[in-house]
Each structure stands twice: as C-alpha cells, then as structure tokens.
Amino acid sequence: MASKLIQIRSFDAENSLEVSLREAFQHLEPRLRPPFPLTIPTQEEYINLNKAILYGILCEPHLAKIHIKHLHAIITDGYCYFTSLVIEVVNELYGKLFDSVKAQLIWVTHEMVNVLAMGFDGLLVALLRQIIGGDFSDGNLWLCFEMVSIFSSKRDFFVEEDEPRVLTSALYVFLRLLADHCRMRNDAKIEALKRMEIDFCVRMLREKFGLCFQVGRDLVRLLQDLVHVPEFRAIWKDLLLNPSAFQTSCFIDISQLYLSRTSSRYFLLRITPEMENQLRFLLTRVKLGSQMRYQVWFGKKFLGVPERETLKIDIVRFICCAHHPSNDVIQSDIIPRWAVIGWLLKSCQRKVVEANVKLALFYDWLFFNEKVDNIMNIEPAMLLMVHSIPKYVDVTHTLLEFLLILVENYDIERKDLIVKGVSSAFVLLVRKGVVQSLDALICFDMLSPLHKQLFERMFTDMLPSLSKRNIVSLPSK
Template sequence: LGPHEQRDEMEEKLQKLENGFALVVSRIGNLQEREAHDQLLQVVADQKMYDVVIGGLLYGVLLDPVNASKYYKAMTLLSNGSWFCALCTMNMVLIEMYPRMHAEPRDQIFFFFRESIKVNVPKIDNVLINLIRNANDGGDLKESCKLLTGVVSLMNEHHAWLSGLKPKASLIPVALLTFSRFIYELTMASQYETLCSQMINLCQWWLKERFADCAQLGRDLVLLLMHLSKLPQFTAIWRQLLYAPNKLSSDFNGIEELMARPCPYNLLTHHISVTFMRKMEFILKYLPTAQEKHIEWIRLKHLSGADSGSLRAAWIRSAIYMPCNETTQCSAEARAILLATITAQSTSGVEQQWCKLNLLWDWLCYDPSVGGHIWLEPGYNALRHLLHMQPLLANSLLDFLVRMSAELHPPLRARITTSVANALKAISDFNIGSPSTIIDHHMVQKSVREAFRETFKIPARSAVVPSPTAPVPSGENKQTPSAGDGPSQSGSGESLSKLPKALQPETTSVELSEEMDGSDEKIGALLAAIKEEFRDGIESLSAASSADNEARCELTNRLISSLFDNYELLDSEQVELIAECFLTIFRKQLFSRKPLPDDFIPSLEIFDQIFSDPLYVIFRSFCMLSDEDAVRQPMLSLISEMRERCPSVSYLLLFFIFSGRGDQSETDTSAYRDLCRELGKPLMQQLVADLRVCHMDDYMLFGHLVPITFEKFAADAMGSVELMKLLVSCLDGNQVLNLISGYIHENITLFRKDSFPAMLTASLSWEPMAQVIFWQLVHGESVPIDWAVQAIPRLQYAKHPEAVSNIYIMLSRFDREPNMNLLRALLSRSSVDMFTADCLKILIREPESASRVAELLASLMERAIHAGDLTPQSLVGKQKRPNQRSVCLELLFAHLDQFRQSCLSKESNIAEQFLSRRELQSAFDAARKSDKVSTLRIRFSELFAVMEILCDDGAQNPRTSRRRAGKKPIDLSDDESKTKKKRQKPIVLDSDSD
C-alpha cells in the first residue's frame, strides 16, 4: 500500500501478515536452511500459529524478492502437501489487496504461481482465476495488459500443466472470456500486437483441444465468438461450429445446443473484477433507487477507460445473471435502472449494438425445455424503464429484436423467432410481467409495434364484445369479464354495455378458463397449508373464476368476513399463504391490467363500474376498519404481503382511496400511510415508487393520480425532489396542462418557497426535456424570482442552458423593484460568463427598476470600499449570515465591465442611460479617489474611462441625469421589495354612438 493511502477494512488483515512476517524473521534470522526449518516447525507445533506463519512466509515472498525462494521452500515444507491455508491467503491478497499493490509485489505474485505450478500445488488453477479477474477492472489499460502478459507467459511456460487440467476446469472458460474481450480491444493497437497474438493462439488451442471446457460457457460462448468473428484466425472455428460440430467434440450437436444452454453464474462473475462487482452489489442492496450520482461513480471509476466498450457489455451480462432475492438482498428494480442507464451510456453505434445484443441475448436463445426464465426479467424491466427514460432507445431495442431474429443467422431464423416468442410467453406465465405493458405502451412507435407483432405472432389487442345477433357456440354461453383487464371491469353483461368501448374486457371465457387451469393447480397446492377456517372461502372464490363480478364480490366478502371472525389465526405464515392465493386468483387484474383508455373521464358512474371488481372488496374492507379495530393490523399485513409480491397493489389502493371509496369522509389517506409504514418505507419514497410503476403500467391512471397526490399529500409532495423528477420525466402535454389547470382552479400547489431552491438545484442534472417540463410547471404556477435567488450563484451559463434561459424569462416578468438580495446573488457569481450582465440588462429596461438597480449597485460599491472588501480573498471569514452573500469590488467591476462590453452602443441607449445615473457616477467617483482601489482601477481602466465619458455627456445634457422625483431611501435589507406601481392607462368604453 502507498505510504499516504488510507487504511480501511484491510488494515487488520494486512497487519496479521506483517506480524506473521516479523515472527518468521525473528525466528530464522540468518540461520541455515535446515535450522530455520526446525525453528518454524517448532512454532507451528501450536496449531493456532500455523496460519500466522504461513501468512508471514507469503508476505515475505511478495515483499522480499531476494529471499523469496527461501520463504517459498519453507512454505512448501510447512504445507506438507496441504496448501489450503496458503491458497486462501493468496486469494485474499488477490481479491482485497491487488488493486492497491505496488509493481514489485505484483511481479512476485507470478513468482509464487510459477513455483506452485512446478511443485504441482493442487487447485492452484482456481487461484489463478482471481488474478486474471483483476484485468477486468476498467482501470489503466497498460496495467491490465501487463497483468495479461504475465498470465500468458505463465501459461505458455507451463503448457503441459495447462493440458493436464481436469476436465471442465473453470480456468479455461474464465481465461477465454477475458482474453477474447482484450483481443477485440487490442487488435488495432500495434504496441500490443505480441500480446494479442499470444492470446489468440491460446484461445484457438482451447477451442480445438479443450472444447468441452469452453462449452461450459453455453450461449455466452456463441456471444464471445461473435465478438471475434471478424478475425481470420477464428473463421475455421465458426465453420466447424456451424457445419461440422462433431470435429470439436464427439458428443456436441451444434450451435443450437450451445444457444439453449445458459452460462453458469459462477463463470460470468469473473467477467468483471471483484472491486467492480462489490460496487454493483452495494448499489443493488443499499440504494434501491440507484441514484444518478452512484451510477456516475461506477462509470467514472470503471467504465471510462480505453476498454470501456467491451467491459460495459461484460458488466451487463454479469448483472443479468446476478441473483436478486431475499438472500442477496439485491433490488430487481435497481438492477433494471442500472442496466437501462449503462446501456444508454454506450458511446458509439457499434458499442451500443453490442450492448443491446448482450442485454437481450437470453431472449434470442431462450428454450423453455431447458428453463432460465429468471434471466429474461432483467431485460424486460430494463425495457420498461427505458420507455420513460429513453423512449427512442427502447424503440430501437424492440426493433433490434425484430431485425436480429431475421439477420443474426438466416438458417436459424425460425429458431430465434420462436425463442423470442417463447420468452414473451414465459414473461407472462411466470408472473414476470405482461409483454403488452411494453408492446402497447404509448411511447412505442406504431411501425415498431406492428413489426414486432407480425414477427413474433403476437395478436393485436382488440376488444371482443359479444354481439346480440351473433350465434353463440356451445360451451360459450356468454362472454365473461377477464381478470386480466384491470380495474375496467363490470359485474354483469348488462352493465358491460354501459362501459366505454376501451373499458370493455377483451378476453373470452374460453381463454380465461385456459389461463386459470394453472391457477387452480397452484391454489390446490396452497390450500393444504391454509387453516380450515379460511380454506372453504378461498376454494369457493377460486372455483368461481367464470362467474360474474357480482357473485365473485359476494364470495370475496364472505372470505373477508371469515378473516375478520378468525383474525387471531392470521399468523405470518397464514398471511403469506392467503396473500399468494389472492394474487393467484386476481392474477389478471394485477399482472396483466388493461390501461385506462385515452378518453378516460372520471365520473361516479365509471368509478362504480371500475370498483365493482372483487379485488377492490379487499381494499374497501380494509379502509372501513378503524385504527382501534384489532382486525386492522392483520389486514394491513395481508395487503403489505401482496404488495411485496406485486407492485401494482399499492397504486391500485391509492386509486381506490383517491376516488373517494376509502371511507365515509372520502378524504382519508391513513390506509395508504399505514401501508407505507408496514412496508418500512417513508411516505414519499413509497409514493414515488408506486407512481413510477403506475406510469409504466398505465400512463392514463398515472395522469389521474398525480394531481390528487398533490391535493391529498400537499405538505409532503410540494417538497419532494424525487416526486418532481418523476413527474417531469413522465408527464405528457395533456397531463402538464391538467396540473397547471389544477393550480389555476386553486385545487393544488406544486411548489413552496422553502423547498424550491433545492428543487431547482437538483433539476440542473436532469435530462433536458425533463427540465423543459419542470420550467413549464414553474411558469404555470407563476413562481417568483425571489424563490430562485439562492440557486442563482450555482448556475453555469454553458452547462445549464435550460435553467439560465428560464431565469431570464422570470426576470422579464418581474413585477417588483429589484432588492438587495437579488443583486447580491447576481453579483457574487463568477464573471466567467454573461449571465449577470444579461440579468442586469433585463432589470434596467424599466426606468424605475433601472433607478433602483443603480442605487443598490452604488450602495454595494461604497460599502465594499469602506469595508475593504476588494477581492474574493478579502471576504473570507466575514460573511455573517448564511443566506446573505457578500460582494467584493473586483467581482462587481468585472460584471459591470462585461455589461459595458456587451450592452453599450445599442439603438435603445438603455445601457448608457443606466451608467450615466448620478448614483453610479458618485460611486465611481469615490472609487477614483480611494487609494485602496488603485490596483482595480488599473485593471478595469476601460470601464472607468467609459464612466468618465458618460459623466461628461451627462453634464453637457443635464436632462439625461435629472431625477424624476425625490431620492428614495436605499433599503439594504434582504426583504422582498414592494410591487412597482405601473402607469394606469385610461379606460375607453365602446359607445353605440360611434
């Protein structure tokens, strides 16, 4: 470690090695080899000291090259054929310490491996894997190539050992993954031609002689070879793979066998370094929202190097196969956001295409007989996020699937097309989500949607309404509302006809019965563990899947009543089982909801029809319970358990409450607040998460919920930066209009003064289009410039064009006299851009405002001269109030000098009239006479010269400098100034006599 490098969790481990080395040196000193070995054998006679001594010897091998052979011989003697302790210690060094080691101990690591291979240390190949893994860190390419050069030399020197590795050893596929990535990156780099050639030779040998080992990679071996397909050295491999697979291995049946086989996760983890992997796990575990700054942290550290293109794709493969469950505590949503963001960060077109292929490769290869549906979920969730983060990229991904199915390898076109179709079916069958959520999303282009449906034989979504004149086949007496069409269902055929066409169900009773076959089996398996008091109710409700909503609501009511009557039996296990039953019974409503139609207009009649669905009986029963009711907590646990398994539960509960169906007061939100507490999430964090999922599932419902959110949760919503970021990223034009209309009607307020500066500052890092929407809302609510004053010093002219231009608009509409607080904020900024000069020009358009600005500027100049605040350095330690920014004379002159250069000699002569004002001329006269300002006078000599010329012009034409009225008192406080009095125009009434 470096002498100034901070020691953290490695300190204790490193200290143990140092202590072990100190013990070894103290015992063997300058003794002969035999005597030294005897001394060490005496020490390790105490079994507790064995690990210490072995660690000390390894430390000596790495830190003392001169005596490394002596230490290694001693280690061989003490190990006595059992190298477990030594290999574990070396693994710890490679995983924990290698990234921060100096060059010399890194070189000694290769000495350790050479000696270990010579004496045939068992399982040394598994340790070598961790050394190779360090090349996949995205750091300095030279260091990575130096490491790979050492590894390649090691393998070439010990070819016999490499050939004798046991079958299906992990070293060969891991080395093949890493070497192939660097071969692709280094092919065009002449300085690494030798290294590249050696890696190619090794990869060719492995593929021809150890193909069974390479085949462990499964479909990722095909992906790897595609990356190298342009190299002539791999042409023969491709020919054999496609046309003569038996030449590679006698029991190998061809490329389709590889494509059907997923890659084991333990191999893909070595695609990136341990440091990189741990940072990714940290984000997935502890930062479920995957904030932008942490993703940027990953990018800057690991994905900005010379090999970032191929490493980004390697990271995508590793992230897809990383398990996200209760054991790993990884968030699937965070992984989806990370995948979407990293894919969108691809720089070149070729790199982005490669990242797309890595993201969706499991879709193109999916075989239901082999399984692996869990690896379809990351791509599906990433697509959902991209539809509102980067809709163009999401469309290109869908188009990419269509094109790849035809162009990847034409002879396999039918197989690949079937794989994608089976993947879409598995996404629905295994409750990952609904493909229609993506395909029918409003951001998907019509041409892409039609091509996708045609290629993968997905029927177009259309409402199937029973016709009164059509013949009814036997077995289909009448059409039954589908459980998958969400809250847009009714209780009977009579009420169905009253629903708008887009709200009518689209699934026939035959389709529904087929869908429910698997559900009945699952319910049957769950019933065995459910207590008898609840069993009959669940069984009856499950069996009534083909009944109308009125009958199902009645059965749901009975089941809820039995839960109420026997609530003391609802332990955590029963709650989980019953929640799973409800999710299975109401699967279609929850997992495959049909979005609200584009012409949705809220009304009591529509709500009555929507909430006649039996799912809402659960919500209604829960909302009607008082806080003191003993049944409330078990019901809360039940709904919470459903929400953990299905994210749509909570936003549908919110929809139910917002529609005035929660209780008699029609304003109670305690049910949702209690659910947030039960889930262990703050109100706004959960609300943002629910609205985000709602937007992906049903953007019309999202637009309906947003205004009511600001109405019902006003105190929390107005100050939430994350909520505002979600809104401006997701709202469409009509929804923005509805929000502004809600403000006009005094129903909602989006912003408040205390939180607006923080919100404005946060918006500077948002996407440009999101900032445009944000400022639309700001102007729609007529937010005054005073609220933005605290954020003005943080604005950068070139970096924040959206914010700067909208500050100009706010100033143009400013209907108050400027105050000292605003002037300080403008003048305390750096003078590197034109922002302050532009703002001054806007403020002096009106004569009264120009007069006030001149007075405030003169006052600031006089105060700075008197206090000696000449430069920024002179202000250090003088600021008394945290919200009051001090202004030094140097910055003030710099801004006025920019104003002079950019605004003088214009047709309006506004700038000349402003600089000629008596207050400013008096202040500059004081600056001329002050000895303190001599240095600044020389630096800004042109500004002083212009002011003197304008002073002379004003003396010759006294009318230009005459004050309109008596001098106003100067207010140096930071309070808001009074509204300017505007000249009132005479009112002219129309007359009939005209």
C-alpha cells in the same frame, strides 16, 4: 514499520489483511532465516508461519527461494491455507500492491501450480479477474501477458490434471480481451500479447472443443466479436458449416451451443471483485431516486477512460445473469436492475458499444428455454422497455426494434429456433407476472410499420393465446 506490501496514502485506513501479514512477519522474522527449527508448529503457529512466509516471499524477492523452501518443509494441509491467503491478497489488495510485489505474486503462483497446491485453480481465476477490460495501461497489459503465458505453457498440464474449469475460464477471459486488443492496430506493445492470446484460444477451440463447449452460448457471442480475425473467421465458418471439423462426436450443430446456458461464474470473470462489490451495493442498498451520485462515482472510478466503455457489456451480462436480487429487494424501493442497465445504455458514447450492450441484454432471449434458463436473466430487458414508456420512449423504441432485428437477422438458417426462444421469453414474463400484459409493446406507435408487423406476426402465428385481443386479460403473478 511501513508496509512493503501495499501503497498507503496518508488518509487511508489500515487494511486488516495487510496488518495481519506484516505483524506475523515481524513477530516471526528470526525464525524465517536458516537454520530452521525442527519442531512441529502448533495450529496457531502454523497459521502465523504461513502468513509470515507469504509476506516474506512478496516483500523480500532476494530471499524468496529460501522462504518457499521453508514453506515446503512445514506444509501439512496441501498448501490449502497458504493458497487461500494468496487469493485474499489478490482479491483485496491487488490494486494497491507495489509493482515488485505483483511480480512476486506471479512468481509464487507459478510455484503453487508446480506443486499442485490445493486451490491453485481458484488463485488463477482470482488473477484473471484482476485483468481489466479496455485498459491498455502497462500494468494491466503486463498482468495479461503473465497470465496468458501461464496458461499457454501449462495448458496440457491442466488437461492432464483434470482442471477444465480453469481452462474454460481462461478461454472466456482471453476471447473477451481479444475483442479489445484487436482494436489496437500496429501497436507494438500489444502485438506479441495478441499473438499469444490468439494462439491459446485457437488451440483450445481446435483441440479441446468438447471442453470449450462447457462455456455455453456466450462462447458464440464472444467469437462473433472476433470474426474479423482470420484464425477466428475460419473457426466461425466451421461452427456454422462444418461442425465435424472439431472432432467432437456430440457436436453436430451450432444450435446446441445456442441452447446451452452459460454459467454465471463466467460473467464474474470480467468484473473485478472491487467492481462487483460496488455494483452489489448499488443494487441492494441504494434507493431509487438517490442513485445519481453513486452512478457518477462508479463511472469515474471504473469507466472514466474512453477505452473502458466496453466494460459496460460485461457489466450488463453480470447484472442480468449473475446478480439476482431477493424478493425483499425486488419489492422494496431499492434501485432495480433495469434502471442501472438503462443508465449504462444511455451513457454509451460509441454505437458499436451500444449495440453490444443491447446484445448482452437480450442474448438469453434469443434461445430462451424455460426448462434450462432463468427468468431473472430476461427480466431486466422487459422491465426496461415497459418502464421507459413514456418518459424515455426512445429507449423502448431502440430496444424493441433491436430485438426484432435480431430475430430476423441473427441466424437466418435457425430463425425458427430464435423466434421460439423470444416468444417463450415473452410468454413466461407475462405468465409469471413480471408484466401483466404486452399491450404497451404491441400497441407501441413508434415502431415502423415493418417492425410492428413482425412483432404482431410473431404472436399471431406462434402464440395465438397472446394475441392482441387476449393479452390484456392475463392475470398477474
């Protein structure tokens, strides 16, 4: 029997998950029609019934209501196993599913939310991960519309059921997507979508800011990209000038957000599971010097459409903050994180994307606190600057200059906090032996006199122990 679940090409191998669901359905199909047996299934029968019913719901839309009633009647584990199956389908098969199956997937997701199925939050997060940034295809915009509709209609329900993780995940995703969607002006097919995304995010920020605060400093980074949107411009002004407008007693200044590290789970939200698997393979299996064909394949697969170039911003945040290699990998000849980021940076076609990739690379530097932040988040930028000398000296030049401009201009009112953060990052990188000294950067001739003066002053004024005359003698790790 041909699969009614996924599109299979002649040269594709069978998918074990699809085969498992289909075979369960074929075997139990007579039991999936009323009247249903009254016997209590064994554990094995229960598992197979869950698989068969899920296949029936996804592939027989006209019988979906019968299948879901059957499911409700047999459930003994709070839908835990069933929901885990749906999540597997989303993570492993979503890109291959027939459109009609995708529609059923959203339908059954609504059902799982309505019955408070165990794991429904994980299901919603899995679906959010399937929305691809910079992708304006009908299917991707449809999924985005369906998901923002769920969150808009169920927002208060999620608050009442104490599901903050799923709400802050949605906020992160839709803020990030809005940066892409708002670039498309006067496009009728996404105007309604943009309005729903804006309304959801603004309501969250205005009414549940204490919850939104859990996102951490990357919330500020995302809001910066939306400052041209009137609703977000007003929020931005209140963040800077009128924090009491958010009616959250513990929030008195934006610096509190700056100093709150963003959990790595948020960065996974903008990387599909397939993309994550390929990136982790590249960063754990491919040797330095052999990466070109893998990078070319990855670029064609995930970044081939010009609009998807903004994905590089999310990939850099993922590599810096969500992929921390083991010491064995670090000490091997596997391609290091900084080299992959260098490739992404050099391949940027648009200046605005290039600037945002650099900001993604340096963002944790600006507010770095050794007690809160992880040195692995700042390591790639340092190694990229150092290892680009002398072969790719232009990379070192643009990165170091960008960092110094950030220090001077990112938030003038809180410049001391930023100088402290960047200085602390440099100090720890030397102290932990990521680099033996900062000599290569301090003596870097391509810096303009102004930027060289800013760099030297940062260490002379703030960190006398790392001034030029002492830095070369610092021990390695």
